[in-house]
Amino acid sequence: MVHFQRMSNNANISVSTNSTFTSATNSTLVTADGSGSGGGSGLSIPQYAFLSIIVGLVIEISFTGIITISLRLFKKGGSNNFWKIAWLMLFFNVWCIIYMVFFTLSFFAVKENCVVINTMSNISSHMFYVSYDVFMLYKTYAVSKIHWRLRSRD
Numbered sequence: 001m002v003h004f005q006r007m008s009n010n011a012n013i014s015v016s017t018n019s020t021f022t023s024a025t026n027s028t029l030v031t032a033d034g035s036g037s038g039g040g041s042g043l044s045i046p047q048y049a050f051l052s053i054i055v056g057l058v059i060e061i062s063f064t065g066i067i068t069i070s071l072r073l074f075k076k077g078g079s080n081n082f083w084k085i086a087w088l089m090l091f092f093n094v095w096c097i098i099y100m101v102f103f104t105l106s107f108f109a110v111k112e113n114c115v116v117i118n119t120m121s122n123i124s125s126h127m128f129y130v131s132y133d134v135f136m137l138y139k140t141y142a143v144s145k146i147h148w149r150l151r152s153r154d
Helices: 045-073 082-106 114-143
Strands: none
Touching: 045 082, 082 114
């Protein structure tokens, strides 16, 4: 089993600079810095490649969303009600990019900047999830065509 360590404010994790990361067969895995000593991010090369692909795809999709929404928002003859959902989607996509940046940086945090990077990662994570929830609630409300059963009966 492969273990990699990440510094956190909430967990008691000991990080040793001389530790090696081994698999179940007790063979040393080469890490992203090429030393095999567990320095740097503590990720193996395949893990680092997989993380890079996923983060890159998420950021690319968010930028595409921002561009598409902006073009549709400023298009003449568009819907007057689109601006509400457009601002929600723009807000969500911007926080998605910010979250991915700090999420990736948290793997490379060192003792001097660990607290700041993980705090920013935590803040951006909360903003990302809350903005997504608001977007999904609004979208569900709109898709239901504001059905009478969904209104409160006050």
